[in-house]
Amino acid sequence: MRQRTAMLVVMLLVLLGLNGCQSPATVSELRGTGDLGLVIERATGSVLVVETTGNSVLGRIEGLGDLSHASVVYSRDGRYGYVFGRDGGLTKVDLLTRSIEDRVIQSGNSIGGAISQDGRYVAVSNYEPGGVKVFDSETLELVADVPATYTNAQGETARSKTVGLVDAPGNRFVFSLFDANEIWTLDVAGDTPDVTRYDAGKAPYDALITPDGRFYIAGLFGEDGLSMLDLWQPEAGAIDILPGYGKGEQQLPVYKMPHLEGWAIAGGRAFVPAVGHHQVLVADMNDWSLMERIPVQGQPVFVMASPDNRQIWVSFAHPRNDVVQVIDARTREIIRTLEPGKAVLHMEFTPRGERVWISARDSNRVTVYDTRTLEPVASFSAEKPSGIFFTSRAHSLGL
Template sequence: MKALISLALASVLLSGCALQSGPVERPLRATGDLGLVIERATGSVQIVEHSNNSSLARIEGLGDLSHATAVFSRDQRYAYVFGRDGGLTQIDMLQDRIVNRVIQGGNSIGGAISQDGRLIAVGNYEPGGVRVFDAQTLDMLADIPATPMPDGSRNARVVGVVDAPGQQFLFSLFDTGEIWQADFSQPTAPQLTRFENIGRQPYDALLTPDGRYYIAGLFGEDGLAKLDLWNPQQGVTRVLDGYGRGQEALPVYKMPHLEGWAQAGQLMFLPAIGQHRVLVMNAENWEQQAAIKVAGQPVFVMARPDARQVWVNFAFPDNQLIQVIDTQSLQVIKTIEPGPGVLHMEFTPRGEQVWLSVRDRNELQVWDTETLELVKTLPAQTPSGIFFSSRAHRIGL
């Protein structure tokens, strides 16, 4: 009996050794709490997780990330990073590696993933236009040149690329004042609709959370251009026309972003260009309801997922500050100073925490949104954009 037991034990030990001598298996994990942080000066990204607020990996070799954004596949496994050098990079979030990378243009300004997750659209400054790629292989499927400039020197620059229901992409043309609607429900034969004369210099755009309204901010004049995707035959209309009337025009040190435009019930909160104000618009009648004085020129105006708070960061020289607005009283309830160069914010999916990138301190900060206290810091090399994989299931991001 002892001999049999010894033989069995030896067999177990040997089998254990055999298992350990092979390739090391990666521990299983899901993708729902993962995120990607852009390290703009080093062409690298970090993969992070927000269940325990930790960094998991750094991936290098992504080129020029001085203005970079990311979207996620619908299973949240893959991130697609749009670099300023025209690079489109597919990253495996579970294996911490680059899967595919193409240089698809000369100067990219962001992109979007289609409703079904099969297409990636990239907006380009150079060459001006949109290029659409297969999400699995990064093979180019469509090349949509933007309107040529009057002198023929180049095409108009593309901004504000978003996905929309019905397998559509929407984008704006900065130089020629247009909004284009691209229907890819038949991928091999996309249908394009152009809306001209929408206003001067649309610089960024957003899609409302319900996927109905595409709204472009205008840099060349005070106001916004709105397209109702349920009724596109009505054309583009203007909202908040002349919102800066009577206000002192200030130099613009950094263009505000509409990607994080906040909505709380019927109220919408957006940055005013060249002003120290956050505008509050009523979504029922698209008229200004209030203006909230803030510490500097707002860049991102972002709502906590429950819409109870709006967090605002600022352009230089006030980019060391964050202000928190209560959406019921429309008052600033807290001013915090995370450090110089606060470039981006990202809320955890249910809003109990918010991550901040503090570029000039080379760190990420995690804040509790109830106590408004700092929870944790993580090292990062000149961090900018923070993108959590929960974005995969939100329209227009």
């Protein structure tokens, strides 16, 4: 008994000694990822790792290639970000160690990507060569190569640029073929990826999926209106909605096409940036009829709803791209005009919507606003900042 007691005392002392050997730095670095995010520095091929609790920059990750049109999706736990670069680079970064975990050059020109519902696969949408590639999210090993082939007007087999790639319920991806005038679904739930094709309008250039994952909507560059696929009943095919919305005959030159991901869905209404007009359109989502036109100060690019759907924040194309306007979703009136800096490129709400972060490329600055007071509460320097992506996107469809 005495010997056993002595052994227990020795083991306790060893455990206490090991615990005492942990440095304060190691303990202080333990943290969750729920308030983290990445800010794209497009001119330097780098990203800033940021946290939204204290509105601060934690560090910089370099060596990500051409980020002139970059986007990010996240692993389920929010630790890893997958950065899609314009040069075809797919880079997996670790937000906690602030380092590159892995990187592959998977095409000559890519335009974005998505992560599957179960987090197992990362898909990339490519211009050159046209198609979608799917990778294992853990290893970045190629799982599937889906060429976007079609028959062109000359009767030849060609490959189309792919755009508007989003994740959808049922472990599917949905994307559009710009040159083929089609929408494809890619089912990765089984052992073999399965593709289904649908006819769409002329030249779909971007797309979104509604927050509930039901409707996939593609903007059309070649005709008025949009194409919509109901993923609850895809056998019905894509239908035309909002005639008159698309490119069509423009009264004003279009300096930058709107990003459809920035559509605001609030209170049964869709707030849509009007191409080539100084307007935000309001559509009734019951029948997709046009309800109202809200005059704004320029051509809108992003039209985004706050998480509580009470506010609609609007950014603009050149030359009046140093302004953001805030619309009350209930009254549909502009309640504030803000000036975050020169060349505003992106906005991102914190998960519960108490703050919104805005990047101003030509001011080399990110400004944080309080969404209640509409006043700036913080700002920091960044090298030509563009996209802002918080880890809360890991738990939302289509982001």
